[in-house]
Amino acid sequence: MNAQIGKFSRLGFVLSATGAAVGLGNIWKFPYITGVYGGGAFVMVYLVTILLIGASLLIAEMVIGKRGQQDCVSNFETLSNGKRGWKYAGFTLFTGLVIMTFYSVVIGWIFYYIYLTFIGLPTTIDDAKNVFDQVYAHAPFLQIFFHLLSVLFVGVVLLGGIKKGIEKTNLILIPFLLFILLGLLMYAMEFDSFEKAVHFMFAPDFSKLSSEAIIRAVGHSFFTLSIGIGSIMTYAAALPKRAEIYKAGLMVAFMDTFIALIAGLVIFSFLFQFGGEPAKGPGLVFISLPVIFAKLGMAGTVIAFVFFLAMAFAGLTSAISLVEPSVMYLEDRLTWSRKKAVFWSSFVYFVVGVLVVFSISDGYKDLLTFGTKSLFDVLEFSVDSFLMPLGGILIAIFVGYVMKRDIVEGELLGHMGNSVFKIWYFSIRFIAPIAVLFLAYNAMKV
Numbered sequence: 361m362n363a364q365i366g367k368f369s370r371l372g373f374v375l376s377a378t379g380a381a382v383g384l385g386n387i388w389k390f391p392y393i394t395g396v397y398g399g400g401a402f403v404m405v406y407l408v409t410i411l412l413i414g415a416s417l418l419i420a421e422m423v424i425g426k427r428g429q430q431d432c433v434s435n436f437e438t439l440s441n442g443k444r445g446w447k448y449a450g451f452t453l454f455t456g457l458v459i460m461t462f463y464s465v466v467i468g469w470i471f472y473y474i475y476l477t478f479i480g481l482p483t484t485i486d487d488a489k490n491v492f493d494q495v496y497a498h499a500p501f502l503q504i505f506f507h508l509l510s511v512l513f514v515g516v517v518l519l520g521g522i523k524k525g526i527e528k529t530n531l532i533l534i535p536f537l538l539f540i541l542l543g544l545l546m547y548a549m550e551f552d553s554f555e556k557a558v559h560f561m562f563a564p565d566f567s568k569l570s571s572e573a574i575i576r577a578v579g580h581s582f583f584t585l586s587i588g589i590g591s592i593m594t595y596a597a598a599l600p601k602r603a604e605i606y607k608a609g610l611m612v613a614f615m616d617t618f619i620a621l622i623a624g625l626v627i628f629s630f631l632f633q634f635g636g637e638p639a640k641g642p643g644l645v646f647i648s649l650p651v652i653f654a655k656l657g658m659a660g661t662v663i664a665f666v667f668f669l670a671m672a673f674a675g676l677t678s679a680i681s682l683v684e685p686s687v688m689y690l691e692d693r694l695t696w697s698r699k700k701a702v703f704w705s706s707f708v709y710f711v712v713g714v715l716v717v718f719s720i721s722d723g724y725k726d727l728l729t730f731g732t733k734s735l736f737d738v739l740e741f742s743v744d745s746f747l748m749p750l751g752g753i754l755i756a757i758f759v760g761y762v763m764k765r766d767i768v769e770g771e772l773l774g775h776m777g778n779s780v781f782k783i784w785y786f787s788i789r790f791i792a793p794i795a796v797l798f799l800a801y802n803a804m805k806v
């Protein structure tokens with residue numbers, strides 16, 4: 361590990377790993393898929409998966425990183441007990457760049473909406489649909505501009521390394537994000553509709569639960585915890601040897617879930633109070649919410665601004681963790697300078713991101729559509745149903761069967777205690793791999 365880029369402090373690690381986990385998945389995706397799949401029962405499956413599988417895998421990924429102290433490829437190689445072919449599992453680290461090709465484009469949309477709060481939000485649903493459609497399908501160069509801003513922000517942070525770049529950014533942005541969301545929650549709690557939002561999210565109606573909903577809930581629990589692509593592993597590799605990861609893992613899983621639930625409660629309270637539909641899909645926060653905010657006059661503009669700001673913070677702190685695994689790999693294994701590693705990683709996902717933008721833009725999209733799916737859909741689909749489950753299962757098998765048990769115990773036993781360790785180990789060896797296979801198999805069919 362490159363000494364210049366530094367190590368995390370305990371708080372720095374927890375906040376940075378929380379920053380990695382809490383992202384667009386929590387504030388944009390979780391509320392809208394909860395809306396689409398009918399609320400309570402869906403949330404229940406999501407919570408159970410986080411508890412039974414997600415948190416275990418998160419801790420497993422931390423074990424590999426913390427013990428290996430290197431880039432992902434080297435971690436798999438050195439901890440493989442002589443089975444050096446396992447190093448190829450480390451190449452799942454490039455999934456982060458694949459995700460960034462569309463994630464950064466969506467962050468760009470959020471930047472645009474922050475800008476909109478200054479020039480005026482749409483006031484009717486039709487208007488709002490138009491505005492969104494205009495950006496989404498008719499303004500490729502505007503999207504590329506905002507995508508570039510996000511690439512530059514992430515690049516600058518990464519240049520600063522772990523201590524001065526990543527830790528510092530997260531130490532500022534994550535408390536800010538929490539503060540904004542708690543503020544919005546307090547505001548929403550005043551509404552009559554708050555109870556309805558609680559009911560919608562927490563009273564399960566299992567008749568509404570389709571098998572597709574279950575797959576989405578399980579898949580989303582992986583995505584939201586950032587499992588299986590080396591982000592958490594790379595951060596854990598920058599932990600001091602003495603640091604302990606069990607509590608940190610639980611804390612991150614808790615914070616991630618907590619923030620998703622708050623975001624959901626805030627958004628649904630607003631929707632129910634001012635007459636919006638929960639099942640609106642991806643446009644939920646870009647179409648339904650702005651209209652509601654616009655109705656609230658000046659206060660609404662301020663709320664819209666802080667809401668989109670929170671979403672941008674969440675997205676950016678995740679984006680940083682999506683690129684860092686590649687940067688660290690290029691630095692460590694190929695002995696590139698950090699500058700060169702940051703430049704080329706950013707360049708690659710920026711360029712593919714430009715293609716992603718064209719793949720949804722009128723006039724260009726035919727060139728970048730495969731079957732019925734745009735390049736955007738193809739990339740998102742391959743991440744959700746193939747690349748992340750693959751990373752998840754490799755981690756489970758590696759920690760459960762390949763790494764020496766006493767090494768794994770050495771990282772956890774002292775803090776977990778014997779019985780919790782046994783449950784966790786069982787989950788990693790049996791429950792997690794089966795669940796991931798189930799997810800991957802079914803996702804292919806959907």
Ligand code: PHE
Nearest residue numbers: 381383384385583584586591
């Ligand atoms: N967990 C992030 C989110 O919820 C996305 C992410 C996935 C980040 C994988 C890093 C690694 O938006």
